[in-house]
Amino acid sequence: MEYEPVIGLEIHAQLLTDAKIFCGCSTKFGATPNTHTCPVCLGMPGVLPVLNKKVVEFMMKMALATHCRINRECNFARKNYFYPDLPKGYQISQYASPPAEHGWIEMEINGGKKRIGITRIHMEEDAGKLLHDEHNPVSHVDLNRTGVPLIEIVSEPDIRGAEEAAAYLRRLHEILVYLEICDGNMEEGSFRCDANVSLRPRGTETFGTRTELKNMNSFRNVQRALEYEIKRQAYVLDAGGAVVQETRLWDDTAGVTHSMRSKEEAHDYRYFPDPDLVPVVIDDAWIETVLNTLLELPLEKRDRFVREYRIPSYDAGVLTASRALADYYEEVVRLSGQPKIAGNWVMGDVLRFLNEDKKGIRDCPIAPAALAEMIRLIQDGTISGKMAKEVSEEMYRTGKAPGAIIKEKGLVQITDEGALAGTISEIMGKNPAQVAQYRAGKEKVFGFFVGQVMKATQGKANPRVINDLLKKMLAG
Amino acid sequence: MTELYGLTIHELQDKLRAKETTSAEITASVFKRIDAVEKEVHAYITLMRESAIEEAARADEAILRGEMKALTGIPIALKDIFCTRGVRTTCGSRILHNFIPPYDGTVVEKLRAAGAVFTGKTNMDEFAMGSSTETSFFGVTRNPWDLTRIPGGSSGGSAAAVAADECIASFGSDTGGSIRQPAALCGVVGLKPTYGRVSRYGLIAFASSLDQIGPFTKDVEDCAILMNVIAGYDPRESTSVPEDVPDYRAFLGRGIEGWRVGIPKEYFIDGIDPEVEAAIREAIRVVERAGASCKEVSLPHTDYCVAAYYIVAPAEASSNLARYDGVRYGYRSEDNRDLLDMYKKTRSAGFGEEVKRRIMIGTYALSSGYYDAYYRKASQVRALIKQDFEQVFKDCDCILTPTSPTPAFKVGEKTDDPMQMYLSDIFTISANLAGIPGISVPCGYTKSGLPIGVQFLAGHFQEGRLIQFASAYEKHAKIEKRRPTL
Amino acid sequence: MEKISRDEVVYVANLARLSLDREVVVKFTAQLNDILLYMDKLNEVDTTGVEPMSHAIARKNAFRTDTVAPSLPVEASLANAPDARGSCFEVPRVIE
Numbered sequence A: 001m002e003y004e005p006v007i008g009l010e011i012h013a014q015l016l017t018d019a020k021i022f023c024g025c026s027t028k029f030g031a032t033p034n035t036h037t038c039p040v041c042l043g044m045p046g047v048l049p050v051l052n053k054k055v056v057e058f059m060m061k062m063a064l065a066t067h068c069r070i071n072r073e074c075n076f077a078r079k080n081y082f083y084p085d086l087p088k089g090y091q092i093s094q095y096a097s098p099p100a101e102h103g104w105i106e107m108e109i110n111g112g113k114k115r116i117g118i119t120r121i122h123m124e125e126d127a128g129k130l131l132h133d134e135h136n137p138v139s140h141v142d143l144n145r146t147g148v149p150l151i152e153i154v155s156e157p158d159i160r161g162a163e164e165a166a167a168y169l170r171r172l173h174e175i176l177v178y179l180e181i182c183d184g185n186m187e188e189g190s191f192r193c194d195a196n197v198s199l200r201p202r203g204t205e206t207f208g209t210r211t212e213l214k215n216m217n218s219f220r221n222v223q224r225a226l227e228y229e230i231k232r233q234a235y236v237l238d239a240g241g242a243v244v245q246e247t248r249l250w251d252d253t254a255g256v257t258h259s260m261r262s263k264e265e266a267h268d269y270r271y272f273p274d275p276d277l278v279p280v281v282i283d284d285a286w287i288e289t290v291l292n293t294l295l296e297l298p299l300e301k302r303d304r305f306v307r308e309y310r311i312p313s314y315d316a317g318v319l320t321a322s323r324a325l326a327d328y329y330e331e332v333v334r335l336s337g338q339p340k341i342a343g344n345w346v347m348g349d350v351l352r353f354l355n356e357d358k359k360g361i362r363d364c365p366i367a368p369a370a371l372a373e374m375i376r377l378i379q380d381g382t383i384s385g386k387m388a389k390e391v392s393e394e395m396y397r398t399g400k401a402p403g404a405i406i407k408e409k410g411l412v413q414i415t416d417e418g419a420l421a422g423t424i425s426e427i428m429g430k431n432p433a434q435v436a437q438y439r440a441g442k443e444k445v446f447g448f449f450v451g452q453v454m455k456a457t458q459g460k461a462n463p464r465v466i467n468d469l470l471k472k473m474l475a476g
Numbered sequence B: 001m002t003e004l005y006g007l008t009i010h011e012l013q014d015k016l017r018a019k020e021t022t023s024a025e026i027t028a029s030v031f032k033r034i035d036a037v038e039k040e041v042h043a044y045i046t047l048m049r050e051s052a053i054e055e056a057a058r059a060d061e062a063i064l065r066g067e068m069k070a071l072t073g074i075p076i077a078l079k080d081i082f083c084t085r086g087v088r089t090t091c092g093s094r095i096l097h098n099f100i101p102p103y104d105g106t107v108v109e110k111l112r113a114a115g116a117v118f119t120g121k122t123n124m125d126e127f128a129m130g131s132s133t134e135t136s137f138f139g140v141t142r143n144p145w146d147l148t149r150i151p152g153g154s155s156g157g158s159a160a161a162v163a164a165d166e167c168i169a170s171f172g173s174d175t176g177g178s179i180r181q182p183a184a185l186c187g188v189v190g191l192k193p194t195y196g197r198v199s200r201y202g203l204i205a206f207a208s209s210l211d212q213i214g215p216f217t218k219d220v221e222d223c224a225i226l227m228n229v230i231a232g233y234d235p236r237e238s239t240s241v242p243e244d245v246p247d248y249r250a251f252l253g254r255g256i257e258g259w260r261v262g263i264p265k266e267y268f269i270d271g272i273d274p275e276v277e278a279a280i281r282e283a284i285r286v287v288e289r290a291g292a293s294c295k296e297v298s299l300p301h302t303d304y305c306v307a308a309y310y311i312v313a314p315a316e317a318s319s320n321l322a323r324y325d326g327v328r329y330g331y332r333s334e335d336n337r338d339l340l341d342m343y344k345k346t347r348s349a350g351f352g353e354e355v356k357r358r359i360m361i362g363t364y365a366l367s368s369g370y371y372d373a374y375y376r377k378a379s380q381v382r383a384l385i386k387q388d389f390e391q392v393f394k395d396c397d398c399i400l401t402p403t404s405p406t407p408a409f410k411v412g413e414k415t416d417d418p419m420q421m422y423l424s425d426i427f428t429i430s431a432n433l434a435g436i437p438g439i440s441v442p443c444g445y446t447k448s449g450l451p452i453g454v455q456f457l458a459g460h461f462q463e464g465r466l467i468q469f470a471s472a473y474e475k476h477a478k479i480e481k482r483r484p485t486l
Numbered sequence C: 001m002e003k004i005s006r007d008e009v010v011y012v013a014n015l016a017r018l019s020l021d022r023e024v025v026v027k028f029t030a031q032l033n034d035i036l037l038y039m040d041k042l043n044e045v046d047t048t049g050v051e052p053m054s055h056a057i058a059r060k061n062a063f064r065t066d067t068v069a070p071s072l073p074v075e076a077s078l079a080n081a082p083d084a085r086g087s088c089f090e091v092p093r094v095i096e
Helices: A053-065 A162-178 A219-238 A284-293 A298-309 A313-319 A323-336 A339-356 A368-379 A385-398 A402-409 A417-430 A432-439 A445-456 A463-475 B009-017 B023-041 B049-064 B106-113 B156-163 B180-186 B220-230 B274-289 B302-323 B339-350 B353-366 B372-392 B418-423 B429-434 B463-477 C006-015 C022-044 C074-078
Strands: A003-014 A077-080 A090-093 A100-109 A112-125 A129-132 A138-142 A149-155 A191-201 A211-216 A247-251 A256-259 B044-047 B075-079 B117-122 B169-174 B189-192 B212-217 B260-264 B293-297 B398-402 B438-445 B451-457 C088-092
Touching: A003 A162, A003 A219, A053 A100, A053 A112, A053 A149, A053 A162, A053 A284, A077 B302, A090 A112, A100 A162, A112 A162, A162 A191, A162 A219, A162 A298, A191 A219, A211 A219, A219 A247, A219 A256, A298 A313, A298 A323, A298 A339, A313 A323, A313 A339, A323 A339, A323 A368, A339 A368, A339 A385, A368 A385, A368 A402, A385 A402, A417 A432, A417 A445, A417 A463, A432 A445, A432 A463, A445 A463, B009 B023, B009 B220, B023 B044, B023 B049, B023 B075, B023 B117, B044 B156, B049 B117, B075 B106, B075 B156, B106 B220, B117 B156, B156 B169, B156 B180, B156 B212, B169 B189, B169 B220, B180 B189, B180 B438, B180 B451, B189 B220, B189 B463, B212 B220, B220 B463, B260 B274, B274 B293, B274 B398, B274 B438, B274 B451, B274 B463, B302 B353, B302 B372, B302 B418, B302 B429, B302 C022, B339 C088, B353 B372, B353 C006, B353 C022, B372 B429, B372 C022, B398 B463, B418 C022, B438 B463, B451 B463, C006 C022
Parallel strands: A211 A247, B075 B117, B075 B169, B260 B293, B260 B398
Antiparallel strands: A003 A149, A003 A191, A077 A090, A100 A112, A112 A149, A129 A138, A138 C088, A191 A211, A247 A256, B044 B117, B169 B212, B189 B212, B189 B438, B398 B451, B438 B451
16 A cells, blocks of 8 residues: 655744743753743742743744744743643643744755645743653753743644655754754754654545654654654554554664653643733734845745856855855855855865864954955966965965965966066977977877976966967977 | 821821831830730731841931831731742742742832831731631631631731731732732721732732732721832733822822712622621712712623632632642652652642632633633633723722621631632622722721721722722721720 | 532542542532532623633733843752752652
């Protein structure tokens, strides 16, 4: 039997605000347990939440970037359950009235583009961390993470396979990081993914019973988990059984999903509107303001680079890996007017230097203007491409401008035809045998002469000029 | 010659300004009174004697420097539902029996900044759930007018403390009448502000959409003084309203000629004690003598108030009390097998019966399958109750009702039948549901000497009007100022 | 007419993490039935088209700015902890 997988993904993204969603504690990762806590996020008696406006703005950015409709008014709800990492005994989330709905993203898959629907995006608070003690029957609770703002992004069940799921994840990740609202770090938990997966006979419309998959901590693991679960469900169905609606945990080491032994009775979260919070009203003016801060997204930028700068798609991909890199490249292009050459230098030497130093483009000692200047100097023949390699390395090491470096190192290219002609004459005079060989048709000997000229000029001669002159003079 | 403890805030301030007395003397007088009567009344859970003496000393220094603030040197008591930094705050419950907050609530901060001297934390029904102050883990508070009777609840300790002169004034909280009802039963003035008028930050939450903080005082002038200190917007509370605070003292002593007073016919029901009804009818005559005109009005959804309240309040409470789980503070049971065992043992031993009952009602009302029938329905009825008041306030300046259907009942009289206890809130609950302000003012005594209170209600943010009305009533009614014999 | 059964009482108690003795279950079942019966009154009210009221006042958009404020010193956060280890709260093991 041929089955079609039907997959929906739920992503929780931690937002890069400075402070938590309902109090002023810092959101910085990695602090000593319980040092970023206050009466509010500790859920002490008598405390009250007040919403961080930036969380709404970041949510709006993501909603607009994914073509969602932003609802004029939304409310917060309490999701009630007991767990030690949930100090109030409820999570403040949004249930009946989400702020954003009915969006979509486009992703690249199998050489084409596919659209995946986004059902809703809403805001909520993160819970703390529970650390199980290995030796004693106790657990330890760290509440630093309680109250860190999250947006939950729920996709429509439009995804049709594990590979598609990974592509969707990557695309969503890219948008979040590009918008600078999430750092997308799956290992640190700032980007988390749960999946809902079911199968149906190919060609049918009705949804099958779905399972929820959790505990997938990397893109690779999401893909592996889905691949496994699809196979598992197919096996069950082929054997004439029925898929049980349940939550299954991905076991990374064993490579399988396990049913969560129901320690939980079916959760009755008793959602109701949080009486401590008031509605959030988002008017057209606010949407307009946020829309204006929304810059071009990675896919659009890549397409534009290919179109406008006539560079290959692969190059465009490398150059738009981050907004900062893309901005750097475009500045170099603007100042040099040489998109392909600028691309080669940025992708090649600049990124190589930075990678060796484990630095990001924002810390690059070579200013776009300096790189553009260097390109210009190559174009007008002042230095050769080979000399430029030395210049660029020096620019990176010292941050100096190319003009200064050329002067210091005396790297000016020799282009004076007269002087070069003289040098060539001398060499030809010293090497009559090779001249004869060349004139007899042995073209390879040309390289020997180029090498000799380079030696004589300490590599400073302009290769093009040498080529032209040699050709002329050797021809006789 | 009245003892210092028997005077009002404004009388004491006159004396302080005139250097006829000091805060140290006033505070000593109050503590002497506490030592004399507290063992019978049991108004307090925690006394703050040492810090009060220190605060009084600092107040006297400030007075000498000429820096008298709104409450400098005045001994005030706080219901044990207000978080006070470094001072145990129990909410009348075993589950918080050892909780020491690391912060002051906003109202506490404001009172400190105004120079108040705190005498202690007063007794209350556990988690503010009750109408008699009989459910406290720390014992029953007695009505100073008759020690075999309850003082009302849930702010019974704060009301009794004022009535017994164990403080000059005090603060409580009101979710369904918990300030106004004990005020009536103890013969003092008690005001519940408009929802959003006074900050809830630091008030241990019972029902978030209904709770408000308010003062207990010996007269209406003191009430205005305290309202000036505590009212106002607080950015730490999302439901706090940025509405300007008038000078409430400016409303004192103005008349009420021409005021239109509504008397809701639904509030004059069969269950009212005849002496209470007589006292209220007399109060109506008093306000008419003062120049107001009273007319019958209708609040058609009155009959549904108790039902709506006893769904909404427990539902919110069941969620607000989920944080009491033994993990981060408060009581935790011993010998726990595992986490689930700890949760259940802690909460079962930590909460009293009334609290558990309300958690059960609330959890049920929110649970899947019942949310629409109960919580949602009650929230809709609530909207209609609010509309009833808006309608009446279109052509009434305020409303006059009894505060409580009966005077103080005996200890243990209503504890076996929860429904009976709930029905005693019948006149006060509507104001919380609609969010409007209300005040209870003494209007007489029963033949056996028990106080009776009359309630005035006004529209949102009309506390000034209430104070004006209550002040005029007080002046014209000339209710005999008795003191309980203790 | 029974509004709530003993089984439901036990279920709700579990949801609320309360354990009730048998006698208490019996008592609560009776009392809750009384109370819920009384609540049936609300069905007399015609609420068609009425928006449920969640707030008495009409405030919207209550925000704070994205500024970090000092957290509590960790000793203060843990000061009331019934059990702590290092700077973490300690609880009995969750049975997975």
